[in-house]
Amino acid sequence: MPQFPTLDQADVKGKRVLVRLDLNVPLDNGTVSDATRIERAKPTVTELSAKGAKVILLSHFGRPKGRDPKESLKPVADAAARIFGKPVAFADDCVGASAEQAVAAMKAGDILCLENTRFHKEEEKNDPAFVAALAKLGDVYVNDAFSAAHRAHASTEGLAHKLPAYAGRSLQAELEALGKALETPRRPVAAIVGGAKISTKLDLLGNLLKKVDSLIIGGAMANTFLLAQGKPVGKSLVERDLIATAQQIMRQAAEANREIVLPVDVVVAQKFEANAPSRAVGVDQVGADDMILDIGPKSIEHVVSVLARSKTLVWNGPFGAFEMEPFDTGTVAVAEAAAELTGAGKLVSIAGGGDTVAAVNAAGVGDRLTYVSTAGGAFLEWLEGKALPGVEALKKP
Structure with missing residues (x-):
């Protein structure tokens, strides 16, 4: 498998790190009923936090047609805080003033979850202006969402061309396992x-x-x-x-x-x-x-x-x-x-x-x-x- 950079090569101390996760988990009456994907994200998020990064989480959730409170990531962010064992702040948008203010308030080691990227139709279109608006929030990009890697969306593919880009630990493990299975x-x-x-x-x-x-x-x-x-x-x-x-x-x-x-x-x-x-x-x-x-x-x-x-x-x-x-x-x-x-x-x-x-x-x-x-x-x-x-x-x- 061609080499892809991992967190071992990333300089993240004091930097704003945009981390693309797959937090599209099942909810039952507002409660996460299967937290497997959040648990798999924990090594990457906690490692970045421990290294002094400002960890900014990006994810889609469901298939909303525009902004929809039922498709908000807020309850998922609350569940993530319990699993990560650290507070996870929440911004009610993934771009624009509210996201920028939430990022500006972060200190080294903090974790912030931005609202559902699919509240913006430009996410799935991989729109260059939307990619630029996301990139403005970070210094480094980490993809830890193999399950969304087959989609060329703004937060899964576009950002990797705008910022120094690395594979998170879960994505790294997946690619190494798959390489063992069929490539070598x-x-x-x-x-x-x-x-x-x-x-x-x-x-x-x-x-x-x-x-x-x-x-x-x-x-x-x-x-x-x-x-x-x-x-x-x-x-x-x-x-x-x-x-x-x-x-x-x-x-x-x-x-x-x-x-x-x-x-x-x-x-x-x-x-x-x-x-x-x-x-x-x-x-x-x-x-x-x-x-x-x-x-x-x-x-x-x-x-x-x-x-x-x-x-x-x-x-x-x-x-x-x-x-x-x-x-x-x-x-x-x-x-x-x-x-x-x-x-x-x-x-x-x-x-x-x-x-x-x-x-x-x-x-x-x-x-x-x-x-x-x-x-x-x-x-x-x-x-x-x-x-x-x-x-x-x-x-x-």
Whole structure:
């Protein structure tokens, strides 16, 4: 990966440091219900504060159309203060007089959160005048928001061209983990790609086929591949218009000497509801009224054996309807095996994407994998081989 400057190279003492975080966290009645993203920002914010910087936090929140009190960052700033263990002042705008006055009142080590950048439509347009108005508030720019790095917005990309720019600790950890996964991996490399639709992951499958040794396909996506092999899928979720695409992917894999791992047995039920009567059957024995809702025990064994002979794993997407028992068995069993191999030093395991994070956390192994990315779109675009504007802007020429 091309070198990007980190906080190790930044001179921040006494300087105004604009720190782009992703504070777009879920709120429930004005209270943060999942503070993971704030917790991940803590090392960067507290390090800058301890080094005597004036730490000025920037973030978007939701998708407001102009100023909207319901989309204010104020309750998030209050939660951040508790997590950082330091007061976090708040300015009711991110540019203009109120922001400038709040910044002017700061002392070394202080933390200030500016209001939602998306209250200004110029943020998403990466408008040069808006970038300049933000840049006026700082001397140094730090990006610690990998999950927003796929967007070329004013606060994620524009600022990096106006001020000395550095990667924060969370962004640094993410880029180093991803580099280990696909750019300089220990081989063999396995990838698990699950989820409902091939159509949303065509670029991903195409890029991974070039990079990995084994491509393990799970979730409803696998049903389309099974149908493409002439297997019965009953009433399962499939994309019939993508059968030819699935066949083409399998041909490309064979030509490139890449292994595609599909289920050999599946768990089926006739109703998609919790604890519905279910049974495991071979992929040739799926009945006309059956729905495939998970991989079966032989498939679990096969996937685990592939992981056991791999050195690196990239995981995006669950195996079955993991949010509903008993159809979480496959995902949980594979997650547990990946965690054990990681703990034994035999596997570098990188997981990411919304459903994947929920799945590994539900399996209780989120803290036992090498790295779990909370970034959804940015993680996927990176896996697809796309350049991320917020990262590209940091790279040294």
